[in-house]
């Protein structure tokens with residue numbers, strides 16, 4: 001694979017990751033906590049700047065007119081995401097790497113298995129998720145498309161030593177399932193002093209529960225009516 005910069009050696013990969021982690025933790029007290037309490041926008045852009053300089057020799061900033069890193073606390077299904085605007089031709093590229101605060105802020109005790117690596121801390125896990133998204137940004141800049149093909153896997157392995165593309169970080173869904181809360185299951189919660197029981201239809205940061213209610217706004221195929229409730233997961237019990 002020919003790259004427009006010299007890729008790091010395996011020893012350099014680990015060194016870059018630990019140097020970058022040190023620099024980010026030094027400037028952000030929220031990031032130093034376990035679980036991570038907060039992460040500043042300036043820390044996110046420093047993370048990009050350092051990776052771009054050390055691993056990509058500045059290739060990303062030369063390729064993108066704007067590449068932003070943001071933190072979303074609403075993204076619950078993915079730990080990170082690479083989002084780009086479609087451009088017919090030319091180099092007017094704008095893209096965003098969106099990192100999930102929802103994943104990060106729930107991580108406590110490692111090790112975490114992700115992208116084929118075993119990492120010890122939530123902070124390191126965050127970087128390894130980011131590295132995966134950086135590979136999407138690079139592949140897109142180089143080839144105009146990106147996915148999880150063999151080409152992508154080779155890039156992620158060459159640049160970061162990743163040997164896979166999956167993670168075993170706990171999702172809201174798997175955490176809820178461990179407590180017996182899954183879509184289709186009955187669950188009970190209290191609402192304005194009453195105990196309500198219904199069926200879970202969605203699990204994200206909150207669960208959606210459909211509760212039988214003769215004056216409810218929702219109706220199923222058999223004509224039964226339901227009211228919809230959004231319930232924080234800690235307030236919900238299986239029944």
Ligand SMILES: [Zn+2]
Nearest residue numbers: 132136147148
């Ligand atoms: Zn991916």
